[in-house]
Amino acid sequence: MLATILIAGTLFGMMLLILWNGYRNVELSRLDAGERERPAAQAADPVAKRCVLCNAPLASSATRDEVVHELQRRIDVERAWVVDFLDRPAPEVFARYLYQGDPSGSQWLRH
Amino acid sequence: MNAAESLKASVLFSGLDSGQSGRLADIGRETAAAAGEFIFKIGTEADKLHIIISGSVELTFPLLVMGEIKDVRFQTLENGRALAWSALVPPHILTMSARAATDATLYSFTRDRVLALWREDPRMGLVVMTNLARVIGSRLHEAQALWVRELQRNVSETYRG
Known part of the structure:
Protein backbone atom coordinates (compact mmCIF):
# COMPACT_ATOMS: atom_id res chain seq x y z
CA MET A 1 0.00 0.00 0.00
CA ASP A 45 8.10 52.29 -37.53
CA PRO A 46 10.40 53.97 -35.00
CA VAL A 47 7.54 55.56 -33.13
CA ALA A 48 4.09 53.98 -32.97
CA LYS A 49 1.67 56.31 -34.71
CA ARG A 50 -1.52 54.90 -33.22
CA CYS A 51 -2.61 53.46 -29.91
CA VAL A 52 -2.44 49.66 -30.20
CA LEU A 53 -5.60 49.30 -28.09
CA CYS A 54 -8.00 51.88 -29.50
CA ASN A 55 -6.20 53.02 -32.67
CA ALA A 56 -6.40 56.67 -31.58
CA PRO A 57 -3.61 58.92 -32.86
CA LEU A 58 -0.85 59.33 -30.26
CA ALA A 59 0.42 62.74 -29.16
CA SER A 60 4.01 61.69 -29.79
CA SER A 61 3.33 59.93 -33.05
CA ALA A 62 5.39 62.23 -35.26
CA THR A 63 8.84 61.53 -36.57
CA ARG A 64 11.54 64.20 -36.13
CA ASP A 65 11.10 65.44 -39.68
CA GLU A 66 7.35 65.70 -39.18
CA VAL A 67 7.90 67.73 -36.01
CA VAL A 68 10.30 70.07 -37.83
CA HIS A 69 7.82 70.45 -40.70
CA GLU A 70 5.02 71.32 -38.28
CA LEU A 71 7.23 73.79 -36.38
CA GLN A 72 8.18 75.53 -39.61
CA ARG A 73 4.54 75.71 -40.65
CA ARG A 74 3.62 77.32 -37.32
CA ILE A 75 6.52 79.78 -37.55
CA ASP A 76 5.41 80.75 -41.08
CA VAL A 77 1.84 81.33 -39.88
CA GLU A 78 2.97 83.36 -36.85
CA ARG A 79 5.41 85.45 -38.88
CA ALA A 80 2.87 86.13 -41.60
CA TRP A 81 0.45 87.34 -38.91
CA VAL A 82 3.02 89.61 -37.30
CA VAL A 83 4.93 90.91 -40.32
CA ASP A 84 1.75 92.08 -42.06
CA PHE A 85 1.17 94.77 -39.47
CA LEU A 86 4.54 95.70 -38.06
CA ASP A 87 5.32 98.77 -40.11
CA ARG A 88 2.07 100.57 -39.41
CA PRO A 89 1.60 103.13 -36.66
CA ALA A 90 -1.09 101.73 -34.41
CA PRO A 91 -3.19 102.65 -31.41
CA GLU A 92 -3.12 100.57 -28.24
CA VAL A 93 -6.12 98.58 -29.36
CA PHE A 94 -4.05 97.29 -32.27
CA ALA A 95 -1.34 96.14 -29.87
CA ARG A 96 -4.00 94.06 -28.12
CA TYR A 97 -4.94 92.56 -31.47
CA LEU A 98 -1.35 91.84 -32.42
CA TYR A 99 -0.14 90.45 -29.13
CA GLN A 100 -3.26 88.98 -27.57
CA GLY A 101 -5.46 88.08 -30.51
CA ASP A 102 -8.17 90.37 -29.09
CA PRO A 103 -10.71 90.57 -31.95
CA SER A 104 -11.90 94.04 -30.89
CA GLY A 105 -8.54 95.32 -32.09
CA SER A 106 -9.23 94.09 -35.60
CA GLN A 107 -11.64 97.03 -36.11
CA TRP A 108 -8.56 99.20 -36.42
CA LEU A 109 -7.60 97.30 -39.56
CA ARG A 110 -10.67 98.60 -41.38
CA HIS A 111 -9.61 102.27 -40.91
CA MET B 1 20.83 93.57 -64.77
CA ASN B 2 24.54 93.96 -63.94
CA ALA B 3 26.03 93.59 -60.46
CA ALA B 4 25.90 97.30 -59.63
CA GLU B 5 22.23 97.52 -60.61
CA SER B 6 21.38 94.38 -58.63
CA LEU B 7 23.11 95.81 -55.56
CA LYS B 8 21.37 99.18 -55.95
CA ALA B 9 18.02 97.38 -55.99
CA SER B 10 18.81 95.47 -52.80
CA VAL B 11 17.32 96.36 -49.43
CA LEU B 12 20.66 97.19 -47.86
CA PHE B 13 22.08 99.33 -50.67
CA SER B 14 18.95 101.18 -51.79
CA GLY B 15 19.48 104.94 -51.90
CA LEU B 16 23.04 104.72 -53.21
CA ASP B 17 23.83 106.48 -56.47
CA SER B 18 25.19 104.62 -59.48
CA GLY B 19 28.80 105.55 -58.74
CA GLN B 20 28.55 104.24 -55.19
CA SER B 21 26.91 100.96 -56.19
CA GLY B 22 29.54 100.56 -58.91
CA ARG B 23 32.35 100.96 -56.38
CA LEU B 24 30.63 98.42 -54.14
CA ALA B 25 30.37 95.97 -57.04
CA ASP B 26 34.10 96.40 -57.63
CA ILE B 27 35.04 95.24 -54.13
CA GLY B 28 32.63 92.28 -54.03
CA ARG B 29 32.50 89.04 -55.92
CA GLU B 30 29.80 86.73 -57.10
CA THR B 31 29.55 83.37 -55.33
CA ALA B 32 27.25 80.38 -55.77
CA ALA B 33 25.57 78.05 -53.29
CA ALA B 34 23.98 74.76 -54.29
CA ALA B 35 20.53 73.84 -52.96
CA GLY B 36 20.91 72.42 -49.45
CA GLU B 37 24.38 73.85 -48.91
CA PHE B 38 25.04 75.80 -45.71
CA ILE B 39 26.39 79.27 -46.49
CA PHE B 40 27.28 79.92 -42.86
CA LYS B 41 26.58 78.51 -39.43
CA ILE B 42 25.19 80.13 -36.32
CA GLY B 43 27.74 81.19 -33.69
CA THR B 44 30.65 81.54 -36.10
CA GLU B 45 32.44 84.79 -36.90
CA ALA B 46 30.79 86.97 -39.52
CA ASP B 47 33.50 88.39 -41.74
CA LYS B 48 31.50 88.48 -44.98
CA LEU B 49 28.28 90.20 -45.94
CA HIS B 50 26.15 88.66 -48.70
CA ILE B 51 23.39 89.98 -50.94
CA ILE B 52 21.11 87.43 -52.63
CA ILE B 53 21.16 87.98 -56.39
CA SER B 54 19.03 84.96 -57.32
CA GLY B 55 17.50 81.90 -55.70
CA SER B 56 16.33 81.64 -52.12
CA VAL B 57 18.07 81.11 -48.81
CA GLU B 58 16.65 79.86 -45.51
CA LEU B 59 17.70 81.25 -42.14
CA THR B 60 17.67 78.41 -39.63
CA PHE B 61 18.27 77.84 -35.94
CA PRO B 62 19.07 74.59 -34.15
CA LEU B 63 16.39 72.95 -32.01
CA LEU B 64 16.51 69.73 -30.00
CA VAL B 65 13.75 67.54 -31.45
CA MET B 66 13.19 64.13 -29.82
CA GLY B 67 16.81 63.93 -28.69
CA GLU B 68 18.40 65.10 -31.95
CA ILE B 69 19.47 68.59 -33.05
CA LYS B 70 17.56 69.69 -36.17
CA ASP B 71 17.86 72.90 -38.18
CA VAL B 72 14.50 74.64 -38.17
CA ARG B 73 13.70 77.30 -40.78
CA PHE B 74 12.82 80.70 -39.36
CA GLN B 75 12.58 82.68 -42.57
CA THR B 76 13.13 82.33 -46.31
CA LEU B 77 14.89 85.22 -48.06
CA GLU B 78 14.99 85.92 -51.78
CA ASN B 79 16.78 88.23 -54.18
CA GLY B 80 17.69 91.68 -52.89
CA ARG B 81 17.86 90.59 -49.24
CA ALA B 82 21.02 90.75 -47.12
CA LEU B 83 22.62 87.81 -45.32
CA ALA B 84 25.14 87.89 -42.48
CA TRP B 85 24.67 91.57 -41.66
CA SER B 86 26.39 90.66 -38.38
CA ALA B 87 29.54 91.26 -40.42
CA LEU B 88 28.82 94.99 -40.03
CA VAL B 89 27.65 94.87 -36.41
CA PRO B 90 29.94 94.03 -33.48
CA PRO B 91 30.59 91.49 -32.03
CA HIS B 92 30.41 90.04 -35.57
CA ILE B 93 28.91 86.72 -34.50
CA LEU B 94 26.28 85.10 -36.72
CA THR B 95 22.91 84.79 -35.00
CA MET B 96 21.40 82.21 -37.38
CA SER B 97 22.57 79.69 -39.92
CA ALA B 98 21.87 80.14 -43.64
CA ARG B 99 21.14 77.29 -46.03
CA ALA B 100 20.43 77.62 -49.74
CA ALA B 101 16.84 76.49 -50.34
CA THR B 102 17.45 76.48 -54.10
CA ASP B 103 20.58 76.98 -56.14
CA ALA B 104 21.47 80.56 -55.26
CA THR B 105 23.76 83.29 -56.48
CA LEU B 106 25.14 85.74 -53.94
CA TYR B 107 27.26 88.85 -54.07
CA SER B 108 29.73 88.73 -51.19
CA PHE B 109 31.86 91.39 -49.52
CA THR B 110 34.52 91.11 -46.86
CA ARG B 111 33.99 93.45 -43.92
CA ASP B 112 37.44 95.04 -44.21
CA ARG B 113 36.91 96.12 -47.81
CA VAL B 114 33.44 97.51 -47.10
CA LEU B 115 34.69 99.53 -44.12
CA ALA B 116 37.65 100.81 -46.14
CA LEU B 117 35.24 102.02 -48.84
CA TRP B 118 33.13 103.81 -46.25
CA ARG B 119 36.16 105.58 -44.83
CA GLU B 120 36.61 107.08 -48.29
CA ASP B 121 32.89 107.82 -48.69
CA PRO B 122 31.24 108.24 -45.27
CA ARG B 123 27.89 109.21 -46.84
CA MET B 124 27.69 105.76 -48.40
CA GLY B 125 28.28 104.25 -44.97
CA LEU B 126 25.51 106.40 -43.50
CA VAL B 127 23.00 105.34 -46.16
CA VAL B 128 23.82 101.63 -45.79
CA MET B 129 23.87 101.68 -41.99
CA THR B 130 20.50 103.51 -41.98
CA ASN B 131 19.10 100.75 -44.20
CA LEU B 132 20.69 98.15 -41.94
CA ALA B 133 19.15 99.77 -38.85
CA ARG B 134 15.75 99.39 -40.52
CA VAL B 135 16.43 95.71 -41.24
CA ILE B 136 17.57 95.06 -37.67
CA GLY B 137 14.68 97.10 -36.23
CA SER B 138 12.18 95.01 -38.22
CA ARG B 139 13.79 91.79 -37.00
CA LEU B 140 13.70 93.05 -33.41
CA HIS B 141 10.07 94.13 -33.62
CA GLU B 142 9.13 90.83 -35.25
CA ALA B 143 10.96 88.81 -32.60
CA GLN B 144 9.34 90.90 -29.85
CA ALA B 145 5.86 90.36 -31.29
CA LEU B 146 6.43 86.60 -31.61
CA TRP B 147 7.82 86.41 -28.09
CA VAL B 148 5.00 88.44 -26.51
CA ARG B 149 2.38 86.35 -28.33
CA GLU B 150 4.03 83.17 -27.05
CA LEU B 151 4.14 84.57 -23.51
CA GLN B 152 0.50 85.60 -23.78
CA ARG B 153 -0.50 82.10 -24.81
CA ASN B 154 1.46 80.55 -21.95
CA VAL B 155 -0.08 82.95 -19.42
CA SER B 156 -3.58 82.34 -20.78
CA GLU B 157 -3.14 78.57 -20.58
CA THR B 158 -1.42 78.51 -17.18
CA TYR B 159 -3.52 81.08 -15.34
CA ARG B 160 -7.13 80.76 -16.41
CA GLY B 161 -9.34 83.54 -15.02
Whole structure:
Protein backbone atom coordinates (compact mmCIF):
# COMPACT_ATOMS: atom_id res chain seq x y z
CA MET A 1 0.00 0.00 0.00
CA LEU A 2 2.73 2.41 1.03
CA ALA A 3 4.73 1.45 -2.06
CA THR A 4 1.72 2.18 -4.28
CA ILE A 5 1.25 5.62 -2.74
CA LEU A 6 4.97 6.40 -3.13
CA ILE A 7 4.96 5.31 -6.79
CA ALA A 8 1.78 7.30 -7.55
CA GLY A 9 3.21 10.36 -5.76
CA THR A 10 6.48 10.13 -7.66
CA LEU A 11 4.66 9.76 -10.98
CA PHE A 12 2.45 12.78 -10.15
CA GLY A 13 5.50 14.84 -9.20
CA MET A 14 7.26 13.87 -12.42
CA MET A 15 4.18 14.84 -14.42
CA LEU A 16 4.11 18.31 -12.78
CA LEU A 17 7.83 18.73 -13.48
CA ILE A 18 7.36 17.81 -17.15
CA LEU A 19 4.43 20.23 -17.47
CA TRP A 20 6.39 23.10 -15.85
CA ASN A 21 9.41 22.44 -18.06
CA GLY A 22 7.25 22.44 -21.19
CA TYR A 23 5.57 25.71 -20.21
CA ARG A 24 8.97 27.32 -19.52
CA ASN A 25 10.32 26.23 -22.94
CA VAL A 26 7.31 27.69 -24.71
CA GLU A 27 7.71 31.03 -22.85
CA LEU A 28 11.45 31.18 -23.64
CA SER A 29 10.90 30.52 -27.33
CA ARG A 30 8.22 33.27 -27.49
CA LEU A 31 10.60 35.69 -25.73
CA ASP A 32 13.40 34.85 -28.18
CA ALA A 33 11.10 35.36 -31.15
CA GLY A 34 9.97 38.73 -29.75
CA GLU A 35 13.57 39.86 -29.23
CA ARG A 36 14.43 38.86 -32.80
CA GLU A 37 11.44 40.70 -34.30
CA ARG A 38 11.63 43.89 -32.22
CA PRO A 39 14.54 45.66 -34.02
CA ALA A 40 12.92 45.08 -37.41
CA ALA A 41 9.60 46.40 -36.15
CA GLN A 42 11.27 49.48 -34.65
CA ALA A 43 13.17 50.16 -37.85
CA ALA A 44 9.99 49.97 -39.88
CA ASP A 45 8.10 52.29 -37.53
CA PRO A 46 10.40 53.97 -35.00
CA VAL A 47 7.54 55.56 -33.13
CA ALA A 48 4.09 53.98 -32.97
CA LYS A 49 1.67 56.31 -34.71
CA ARG A 50 -1.52 54.90 -33.22
CA CYS A 51 -2.61 53.46 -29.91
CA VAL A 52 -2.44 49.66 -30.20
CA LEU A 53 -5.60 49.30 -28.09
CA CYS A 54 -8.00 51.88 -29.50
CA ASN A 55 -6.20 53.02 -32.67
CA ALA A 56 -6.40 56.67 -31.58
CA PRO A 57 -3.61 58.92 -32.86
CA LEU A 58 -0.85 59.33 -30.26
CA ALA A 59 0.42 62.74 -29.16
CA SER A 60 4.01 61.69 -29.79
CA SER A 61 3.33 59.93 -33.05
CA ALA A 62 5.39 62.23 -35.26
CA THR A 63 8.84 61.53 -36.57
CA ARG A 64 11.54 64.20 -36.13
CA ASP A 65 11.10 65.44 -39.68
CA GLU A 66 7.35 65.70 -39.18
CA VAL A 67 7.90 67.73 -36.01
CA VAL A 68 10.30 70.07 -37.83
CA HIS A 69 7.82 70.45 -40.70
CA GLU A 70 5.02 71.32 -38.28
CA LEU A 71 7.23 73.79 -36.38
CA GLN A 72 8.18 75.53 -39.61
CA ARG A 73 4.54 75.71 -40.65
CA ARG A 74 3.62 77.32 -37.32
CA ILE A 75 6.52 79.78 -37.55
CA ASP A 76 5.41 80.75 -41.08
CA VAL A 77 1.84 81.33 -39.88
CA GLU A 78 2.97 83.36 -36.85
CA ARG A 79 5.41 85.45 -38.88
CA ALA A 80 2.87 86.13 -41.60
CA TRP A 81 0.45 87.34 -38.91
CA VAL A 82 3.02 89.61 -37.30
CA VAL A 83 4.93 90.91 -40.32
CA ASP A 84 1.75 92.08 -42.06
CA PHE A 85 1.17 94.77 -39.47
CA LEU A 86 4.54 95.70 -38.06
CA ASP A 87 5.32 98.77 -40.11
CA ARG A 88 2.07 100.57 -39.41
CA PRO A 89 1.60 103.13 -36.66
CA ALA A 90 -1.09 101.73 -34.41
CA PRO A 91 -3.19 102.65 -31.41
CA GLU A 92 -3.12 100.57 -28.24
CA VAL A 93 -6.12 98.58 -29.36
CA PHE A 94 -4.05 97.29 -32.27
CA ALA A 95 -1.34 96.14 -29.87
CA ARG A 96 -4.00 94.06 -28.12
CA TYR A 97 -4.94 92.56 -31.47
CA LEU A 98 -1.35 91.84 -32.42
CA TYR A 99 -0.14 90.45 -29.13
CA GLN A 100 -3.26 88.98 -27.57
CA GLY A 101 -5.46 88.08 -30.51
CA ASP A 102 -8.17 90.37 -29.09
CA PRO A 103 -10.71 90.57 -31.95
CA SER A 104 -11.90 94.04 -30.89
CA GLY A 105 -8.54 95.32 -32.09
CA SER A 106 -9.23 94.09 -35.60
CA GLN A 107 -11.64 97.03 -36.11
CA TRP A 108 -8.56 99.20 -36.42
CA LEU A 109 -7.60 97.30 -39.56
CA ARG A 110 -10.67 98.60 -41.38
CA HIS A 111 -9.61 102.27 -40.91
CA MET B 1 20.83 93.57 -64.77
CA ASN B 2 24.54 93.96 -63.94
CA ALA B 3 26.03 93.59 -60.46
CA ALA B 4 25.90 97.30 -59.63
CA GLU B 5 22.23 97.52 -60.61
CA SER B 6 21.38 94.38 -58.63
CA LEU B 7 23.11 95.81 -55.56
CA LYS B 8 21.37 99.18 -55.95
CA ALA B 9 18.02 97.38 -55.99
CA SER B 10 18.81 95.47 -52.80
CA VAL B 11 17.32 96.36 -49.43
CA LEU B 12 20.66 97.19 -47.86
CA PHE B 13 22.08 99.33 -50.67
CA SER B 14 18.95 101.18 -51.79
CA GLY B 15 19.48 104.94 -51.90
CA LEU B 16 23.04 104.72 -53.21
CA ASP B 17 23.83 106.48 -56.47
CA SER B 18 25.19 104.62 -59.48
CA GLY B 19 28.80 105.55 -58.74
CA GLN B 20 28.55 104.24 -55.19
CA SER B 21 26.91 100.96 -56.19
CA GLY B 22 29.54 100.56 -58.91
CA ARG B 23 32.35 100.96 -56.38
CA LEU B 24 30.63 98.42 -54.14
CA ALA B 25 30.37 95.97 -57.04
CA ASP B 26 34.10 96.40 -57.63
CA ILE B 27 35.04 95.24 -54.13
CA GLY B 28 32.63 92.28 -54.03
CA ARG B 29 32.50 89.04 -55.92
CA GLU B 30 29.80 86.73 -57.10
CA THR B 31 29.55 83.37 -55.33
CA ALA B 32 27.25 80.38 -55.77
CA ALA B 33 25.57 78.05 -53.29
CA ALA B 34 23.98 74.76 -54.29
CA ALA B 35 20.53 73.84 -52.96
CA GLY B 36 20.91 72.42 -49.45
CA GLU B 37 24.38 73.85 -48.91
CA PHE B 38 25.04 75.80 -45.71
CA ILE B 39 26.39 79.27 -46.49
CA PHE B 40 27.28 79.92 -42.86
CA LYS B 41 26.58 78.51 -39.43
CA ILE B 42 25.19 80.13 -36.32
CA GLY B 43 27.74 81.19 -33.69
CA THR B 44 30.65 81.54 -36.10
CA GLU B 45 32.44 84.79 -36.90
CA ALA B 46 30.79 86.97 -39.52
CA ASP B 47 33.50 88.39 -41.74
CA LYS B 48 31.50 88.48 -44.98
CA LEU B 49 28.28 90.20 -45.94
CA HIS B 50 26.15 88.66 -48.70
CA ILE B 51 23.39 89.98 -50.94
CA ILE B 52 21.11 87.43 -52.63
CA ILE B 53 21.16 87.98 -56.39
CA SER B 54 19.03 84.96 -57.32
CA GLY B 55 17.50 81.90 -55.70
CA SER B 56 16.33 81.64 -52.12
CA VAL B 57 18.07 81.11 -48.81
CA GLU B 58 16.65 79.86 -45.51
CA LEU B 59 17.70 81.25 -42.14
CA THR B 60 17.67 78.41 -39.63
CA PHE B 61 18.27 77.84 -35.94
CA PRO B 62 19.07 74.59 -34.15
CA LEU B 63 16.39 72.95 -32.01
CA LEU B 64 16.51 69.73 -30.00
CA VAL B 65 13.75 67.54 -31.45
CA MET B 66 13.19 64.13 -29.82
CA GLY B 67 16.81 63.93 -28.69
CA GLU B 68 18.40 65.10 -31.95
CA ILE B 69 19.47 68.59 -33.05
CA LYS B 70 17.56 69.69 -36.17
CA ASP B 71 17.86 72.90 -38.18
CA VAL B 72 14.50 74.64 -38.17
CA ARG B 73 13.70 77.30 -40.78
CA PHE B 74 12.82 80.70 -39.36
CA GLN B 75 12.58 82.68 -42.57
CA THR B 76 13.13 82.33 -46.31
CA LEU B 77 14.89 85.22 -48.06
CA GLU B 78 14.99 85.92 -51.78
CA ASN B 79 16.78 88.23 -54.18
CA GLY B 80 17.69 91.68 -52.89
CA ARG B 81 17.86 90.59 -49.24
CA ALA B 82 21.02 90.75 -47.12
CA LEU B 83 22.62 87.81 -45.32
CA ALA B 84 25.14 87.89 -42.48
CA TRP B 85 24.67 91.57 -41.66
CA SER B 86 26.39 90.66 -38.38
CA ALA B 87 29.54 91.26 -40.42
CA LEU B 88 28.82 94.99 -40.03
CA VAL B 89 27.65 94.87 -36.41
CA PRO B 90 29.94 94.03 -33.48
CA PRO B 91 30.59 91.49 -32.03
CA HIS B 92 30.41 90.04 -35.57
CA ILE B 93 28.91 86.72 -34.50
CA LEU B 94 26.28 85.10 -36.72
CA THR B 95 22.91 84.79 -35.00
CA MET B 96 21.40 82.21 -37.38
CA SER B 97 22.57 79.69 -39.92
CA ALA B 98 21.87 80.14 -43.64
CA ARG B 99 21.14 77.29 -46.03
CA ALA B 100 20.43 77.62 -49.74
CA ALA B 101 16.84 76.49 -50.34
CA THR B 102 17.45 76.48 -54.10
CA ASP B 103 20.58 76.98 -56.14
CA ALA B 104 21.47 80.56 -55.26
CA THR B 105 23.76 83.29 -56.48
CA LEU B 106 25.14 85.74 -53.94
CA TYR B 107 27.26 88.85 -54.07
CA SER B 108 29.73 88.73 -51.19
CA PHE B 109 31.86 91.39 -49.52
CA THR B 110 34.52 91.11 -46.86
CA ARG B 111 33.99 93.45 -43.92
CA ASP B 112 37.44 95.04 -44.21
CA ARG B 113 36.91 96.12 -47.81
CA VAL B 114 33.44 97.51 -47.10
CA LEU B 115 34.69 99.53 -44.12
CA ALA B 116 37.65 100.81 -46.14
CA LEU B 117 35.24 102.02 -48.84
CA TRP B 118 33.13 103.81 -46.25
CA ARG B 119 36.16 105.58 -44.83
CA GLU B 120 36.61 107.08 -48.29
CA ASP B 121 32.89 107.82 -48.69
CA PRO B 122 31.24 108.24 -45.27
CA ARG B 123 27.89 109.21 -46.84
CA MET B 124 27.69 105.76 -48.40
CA GLY B 125 28.28 104.25 -44.97
CA LEU B 126 25.51 106.40 -43.50
CA VAL B 127 23.00 105.34 -46.16
CA VAL B 128 23.82 101.63 -45.79
CA MET B 129 23.87 101.68 -41.99
CA THR B 130 20.50 103.51 -41.98
CA ASN B 131 19.10 100.75 -44.20
CA LEU B 132 20.69 98.15 -41.94
CA ALA B 133 19.15 99.77 -38.85
CA ARG B 134 15.75 99.39 -40.52
CA VAL B 135 16.43 95.71 -41.24
CA ILE B 136 17.57 95.06 -37.67
CA GLY B 137 14.68 97.10 -36.23
CA SER B 138 12.18 95.01 -38.22
CA ARG B 139 13.79 91.79 -37.00
CA LEU B 140 13.70 93.05 -33.41
CA HIS B 141 10.07 94.13 -33.62
CA GLU B 142 9.13 90.83 -35.25
CA ALA B 143 10.96 88.81 -32.60
CA GLN B 144 9.34 90.90 -29.85
CA ALA B 145 5.86 90.36 -31.29
CA LEU B 146 6.43 86.60 -31.61
CA TRP B 147 7.82 86.41 -28.09
CA VAL B 148 5.00 88.44 -26.51
CA ARG B 149 2.38 86.35 -28.33
CA GLU B 150 4.03 83.17 -27.05
CA LEU B 151 4.14 84.57 -23.51
CA GLN B 152 0.50 85.60 -23.78
CA ARG B 153 -0.50 82.10 -24.81
CA ASN B 154 1.46 80.55 -21.95
CA VAL B 155 -0.08 82.95 -19.42
CA SER B 156 -3.58 82.34 -20.78
CA GLU B 157 -3.14 78.57 -20.58
CA THR B 158 -1.42 78.51 -17.18
CA TYR B 159 -3.52 81.08 -15.34
CA ARG B 160 -7.13 80.76 -16.41
CA GLY B 161 -9.34 83.54 -15.02
